[in-house]
Amino acid sequence: MxxxxxxxxxxxxxxxxxxxxxxxxxxxxxxxxxxxxxxxxxxxxxxxxxxxxxxxSPADQISVYDVLKATEGSLACVACLEEHAMPCERREFCPTLPVWKKFDELVKDYFSKITLQDMIQQQGEE
Structure with missing residues (x-):
């Protein structure tokens, strides 16, 4: 759309x-x-x-991350990384939290770098 x-x-x-x-x-x-x-x-x-x-805004100023965050809300893959998460008593000792934090950062970084203009240009190239 x-x-x-x-x-x-x-x-x-x-x-x-x-x-x-x-x-x-x-x-x-x-x-x-x-x-x-x-x-x-x-x-x-x-x-x-x-x-x-x-x-x-112009298409080159709207990232896919902006759209996903607006339409989907939190993109956090685990509840403890959501924006207004309840404090987790295991957070300090959780062996998987660093993995999920890195994954969350990668997702945000990846989708933040792609704009609507990028998608339009890619569609034109195909």
Whole structure:
């Protein structure tokens, strides 16, 4: 959806109906994720005549990590690494925590380096 918006927004807003048709995605599904993306600052909305949605920032400034965090919430692979995790009494002695911390860092680092623009360029190369 975000790549479609980047492609068709021009100087205006794009309707969900148009995105749904072009991308073969349920409009109802798009209606569920749009508020989340709008609240997170990834999208801008405009109501009324010629209303719709557009990216709030250029595609090269929106990382895949930003989108995943907005839509999925925490990407932590174990509960103790979540943002507002309850303190774990085993944290100091947990033999697996360093492994999960490193994995968490790798995931964040990897997805933070990929932008929507990167995905658009890769799609164009294929």
């Amino acid at each position: 975000l790549i479609d918006l980047n492609r068709y927004q021009g100087d205006g807003y794009v309707s969900l109906k148009d995105v749904a048709q072009r991308e073969n995605i349920s409009k109802k599904y798009l209606e569920q994720i749009v508020p989340v993306l709008n609240r997170s600052g990834i999208l801008c909305a405009n109501r009324g005549y010629q209303g719709g949605y557009r990216l709030a």
